[in-house]
Amino acid sequence: MNPKVNIVVVVDVIGALSDGTLLNGNLCMIDDGEQSTGQGTPELCTVVRPGQVVTWSALAVDLQTPVEIKGITFLGADAEDGDGDAEAAGAEATDAGAGAGAGADGRNGQSGQNGRGGRNGHGPERHNPELEVWSGVVPQLAPGVAHQYRLEVQMYEGEHSTLHIASSALMCQ
Template sequence: MKPQVNIIAVVDVIGALSGSTLLNGNLCMMDDGEHNSAHQGTPDLCTVVQPGQVVSWTALAVDLQTPVEIKNISFVPADDSHARGRQQGQGQGHDQPHAQGQAQGQAQSQSNGHAAGEHSEGDKLDLDVWTGVVPNWLQPGVAYQYRLELQMYEGANSVMHVDTPALMCRQH
């Protein structure tokens, strides 16, 4: 088993901001796991992991002059029908629920040391890599979807998310 799986989110920031969506080819997610993860190259990436493995997320912009950063990673409870029913990839409203760390523990930023979602008013969003450890209690073969929130520039429409990627423990 590899001790770490790296997930990269490649974002066409100009396309995402212009279309107000991370869908339509504006987000490509891939991992370097040793197992056959499903939907490589799409926002629906399902990364196959093993308990105890470290998972690291990184965001990169296609246009190097346009920054993109991970704002938050949170796991939505399996019974959250509201999360499944809404349209994916749109700008984020503040009334949408999320359950941080449901499946993986808390993803943490290595660049500023805050746990996911813990940002003070003056923090600069320079989150290079978010990491977490796959817990032992995940059921094999069950996809645990998470919300990946990305920040591009600043302003009302600068934060967008997708709820379609997932982690899934390998079946024995």
């Protein structure tokens, strides 16, 4: 297994903004993992192993409207749609050349930074959204258990420009 797995979030921005949802074919998630399921759907379940680096990046089908990952929140067993209690998971936004994020523990947590300065104003500046990725290290997790996360994407600006899904997951072998 590779030391890194990449997850690409492809968004039909016009469709998502028009429908007000990332469902209905407006979101496609793929990874380069070896045993993942749900490729090409919002139900992607990426198979990982402890210590492996996972990176998420977003691409827009509509090249004129930017899309970026606004947040990744790992859901607890009792949390619904990411609104439960959250602890810092350590997944963070980085520029592609800045290296991997620091120690995501993947347990019932919320992502650390959003690429616009992050916590306390520290972190990478957002120069080029095409280079922005979210990255974290997989912690020791129970094997065979899907750890769902809420993925929030930001499309352009405005009141209804942030949409989310909570159907994707990471699962340790």
